[in-house]
Amino acid sequence: MSVTAAPSWSRARQEPGWLARVFDSKPFLIVACLFPAVGLLMVFLTYPLGLGIWLAFTDTRIGRSGQWVGLENFEYLMGDPTFWTAVFYSVFYTAVATVGKFALGLWLALLLNNHLPFKSLIRAIILLPWIVPTVLSAIAFWWIYDPQFSIISYVFVDVLGLRDRYFDFLGSAWPARFSLIAANIWRGIPFVAICLLAGLQTISPSLYEAALLDGATPWQRFTRITVPLLMPILAIVMTFSIIFTFTDFQLVYAITRGGPVNSTHLMATLAFQRGIAGQELAEGAAIAVAMIPFLVFATLFSYFALARRKWQQGESND
Amino acid sequence: MATVSLRGLTKRYGAAVAVAGVDLAIAESEMVALVGPSGCGKTTVLRMIAGLIEPDAGQVLIGGADVTRAPAHKRNLGLVFQSYALFPHLSVFENVAFGLRRRRVPEAEIGRRVSQALALVRLEGFEGRFPRQLSGGQQQRVALARAVVTEPRVLLLDEPLSNLDAGLRDAMRVELRRLQQSLGITTIFVTHDQEEALTLADRVAVMRAGRIEQVGAPQEVYERPANAFVAGFVGRTNLLDAVVVGAADALLHLSGPGGVPLVVRGAAPPGARVRLALRHEKLRLGDAPPDAANVHLAEVALAAFAGAQCQYLLRLPGGLELQAEAPSNAVFPRGAQVTAWWTADDMILLPAETADA
Numbered sequence: 220m221s222v223t224a225a226p227s228w229s230r231a232r233q234e235p236g237w238l239a240r241v242f243d244s245k246p247f248l249i250v251a252c253l254f255p256a257v258g259l260l261m262v263f264l265t266y267p268l269g270l271g272i273w274l275a276f277t278d279t280r281i282g283r284s285g286q287w288v289g290l291e292n293f294e295y296l297m298g299d300p301t302f303w304t305a306v307f308y309s310v311f312y313t314a315v316a317t318v319g320k321f322a323l324g325l326w327l328a329l330l331l332n333n334h335l336p337f338k339s340l341i342r343a344i345i346l347l348p349w350i351v352p353t354v355l356s357a358i359a360f361w362w363i364y365d366p367q368f369s370i371i372s373y374v375f376v377d378v379l380g381l382r383d384r385y386f387d388f389l390g391s392a393w394p395a396r397f398s399l400i401a402a403n404i405w406r407g408i409p410f411v412a413i414c415l416l417a418g419l420q421t422i423s424p425s426l427y428e429a430a431l432l433d434g435a436t437p438w439q440r441f442t443r444i445t446v447p448l449l450m451p452i453l454a455i456v457m458t459f460s461i462i463f464t465f466t467d468f469q470l471v472y473a474i475t476r477g478g479p480v481n482s483t484h485l486m487a488t489l490a491f492q493r494g495i496a497g498q499e500l501a502e503g504a505a506i507a508v509a510m511i512p513f514l515v516f517a518t519l520f521s522y523f524a525l526a527r528r529k530w531q532q533g534e535s536n537d
Numbered sequence: 538m539a540t541v542s543l544r545g546l547t548k549r550y551g552a553a554v555a556v557a558g559v560d561l562a563i564a565e566s567e568m569v570a571l572v573g574p575s576g577c578g579k580t581t582v583l584r585m586i587a588g589l590i591e592p593d594a595g596q597v598l599i600g601g602a603d604v605t606r607a608p609a610h611k612r613n614l615g616l617v618f619q620s621y622a623l624f625p626h627l628s629v630f631e632n633v634a635f636g637l638r639r640r641r642v643p644e645a646e647i648g649r650r651v652s653q654a655l656a657l658v659r660l661e662g663f664e665g666r667f668p669r670q671l672s673g674g675q676q677q678r679v680a681l682a683r684a685v686v687t688e689p690r691v692l693l694l695d696e697p698l699s700n701l702d703a704g705l706r707d708a709m710r711v712e713l714r715r716l717q718q719s720l721g722i723t724t725i726f727v728t729h730d731q732e733e734a735l736t737l738a739d740r741v742a743v744m745r746a747g748r749i750e751q752v753g754a755p756q757e758v759y760e761r762p763a764n765a766f767v768a769g770f771v772g773r774t775n776l777l778d779a780v781v782v783g784a785a786d787a788l789l790h791l792s793g794p795g796g797v798p799l800v801v802r803g804a805a806p807p808g809a810r811v812r813l814a815l816r817h818e819k820l821r822l823g824d825a826p827p828d829a830a831n832v833h834l835a836e837v838a839l840a841a842f843a844g845a846q847c848q849y850l851l852r853l854p855g856g857l858e859l860q861a862e863a864p865s866n867a868v869f870p871r872g873a874q875v876t877a878w879w880t881a882d883d884m885i886l887l888p889a890e891t892a893d894a
């Protein structure tokens with residue numbers, strides 16, 4: 220019996236067409252799939268940012284394209300007291316408002332984490348300041364702080380009779396600054412409270428019971444269990460809150476427009492004031508660019524504070 | 538170490554009664570299991586003993602003193618939670634030391650007692666790890682160490698082994714017993730696994746719907762179940778309804794389902810309706826000895842091989858189906874005709890019971 224060559228059962232593979240080859244090649248796929256996302260980012264994020272930075276180094280005015288002037292805008296700002304007031308107030312505003320928001324927000328979250336009657340209704344109400352458009356609540360605060368029609372003055376003077384003169388909330392520098400911070404805290408509390416409440420609810424109640432059996436006091440349960448377990452989410456929320464507060468514009472612009480005498484300008488409102496209202500586009504851009512180091516610092520803070528703590532590492536193992 | 542005694546312990550959640558008058562006395566250094574199906578109120582009883590929830594009625598006595606209204610940390614108990622409840626942000630050392638620090642024990646003594654407790658659960662060298670870096674069994678042992686390091690009077694364990702896989706569970710069962718005996722600590726543990734309760738405990742309390750149905754040594758509960766529920770829950774059992782047709786020589790002759798004649802030791806008036814329990818392993822297959830009072834020809838309806846044992850479903854001529862478990866040295870195939878037999882003492886005559894069973 221002669222040995223014959225084993226017959227080849229598989230049909231000869233057809234060479235794939237060029238289209239199929241293109242769609243099979245990895246480099247092409249990478250480019251094709253990334254293009255839409257990268258394109259959108261370039262057009263809507265990178266281009267305006269790049270343009271803003273470029274403008275900061277020119278002498279552009281509205282209606283007149285400018286020339287490259289190097290650091291001239293920044294040199295001018297260095298000697299501008301209004302700019303330094305805005306830098307100071309931006310930092311002060313962010314610091315005080317963040318402390319206020321987190322103290323009150325955490326307190327509120329702890330309250331809401333208990334069993335309360337009408338819990339879900341209260342949670343819904345708490346979100347209201349955050350849902351209302353900022354400009355709307357800014358206008359409401361504008362009325363609340365009005366020298367003649369302020370409800371607070373009305374209550375203190377006409378109802379309770381505790382004072383004989385109306386408050387002058389917005390008429391001088393420091394009262395105006397604190398009034399704006401109060402408005403910002405009011406607006407920011409819901410975000411902080413709801414985020415921290417979500418964090419609190421991830422902590423297993425049995426941890427508190429275990430501590431209770433060992434005789435931990437309520438304060439010890441708060442400092443030994445709640446705070447360390449809340450740290451990861453606290454760091455995230457705080458980073459976001461700092462960035463939102465530092466770049467705030469609407470509240471200040473709607474209530475005081477930076478006055479009285481530029482004392483309540485934030486860097487963002489001053490940038491708008493100089494760049495758009497004052498037509499010095501390049502100078503406004505320079506102020507905006509000066510905000511970048513502060514924001515980079517806040518982001519770095521988050522990066523290091525959010526770095527996974529040692530106890531979070533390792534697989535959870537059941 | 539101390540005694541624990543529960544008197545009429547009751548807890549309601551709205552209209553639902555989670556625990557309905559539990560009475561139980563636990564002796565010094567005794568290990569008692571609360572066993573029952575899920576939702577029967579075992580955890581609630583344990584949490585009332587621990588002081589984490591307040592009973593609506595009844596008393597908890599520890600060492601003879603009424604602690605019903607005492608706060609949890611004044612009771613000096615150790616509790617191992619079902620979820621272990623280890624502090625994820627603290628190392629093994631700090632987890633175990635937590636209770637000692639709250640009690641303001643000096644630092645040197647903390648070090649000594651923590652290493653002692655970790656040695657007891659065989660976790661030396663794990664002091665610096667965090668709970669996430671431990672396996673389930675190791676986490677459970679940390680929880681145990683944390684519960685015993687404060688030298689509590691009573692140790693409470695909520696489903697201590699149910700989160701572990703089968704092999705580890707057997708190993709931990711032995712560990713747990715060894716630990717309890719070496720410390721001589723009064724222990725109450727909760728489980729839904731009757732086998733775990735039987736193997737581990739000095740005494741078993743079988744619960745159903747917030748009540749204790751029977752308390753006794755494992756053997757006693759197994760061999761003399763107080764009612765059909767206990768007979769069905771503890772061990773693998775056939776439950777049969779039968780009518781008494783006659784009595785002779787302390788033996789009852791009954792007519793079972795499908796008219797199958799049955800013989801059991803016991804007393805009941807003729808015509809009485811009774812329930813019988815027949816353990817799977819008491820039903821034997823093959824040639825019957827002369828003293829076998831119950832001998833039936835049966836067909837193997839199902840046969841399942843389970844290692845050392847084979848499980849069978851047998852169909853008797855009257856249509857009665859019985860389950861049996863026999864050593865697998867002789868395997869009967871499906872469809873085979875076999876002789877099934879058991880003695881008058883193998884079957885348990887259950888006390889007359891109210892309609893709910």
Ligand SMILES: Nc1ncnc2c1ncn2[C@@H]1O[C@H](COP(=O)(O)OP(=O)(O)O)[C@@H](O)[C@H]1O
Pocket residue numbers: 550554555573574575576577578579580581582
């Ligand atoms: N906090 C609670 N609120 C309402 N019902 C509860 C609560 N805790 C337990 N129960 C009810 O009480 C019964 C007993 O629960 P539990 O003691 O946890 O059962 P087991 O531990 O035996 O599974 C269950 O029916 C359960 O639904």
Ligand SMILES: [Mg+2]
Pocket residue numbers: 579580696
């Ligand atoms: Mg339970």
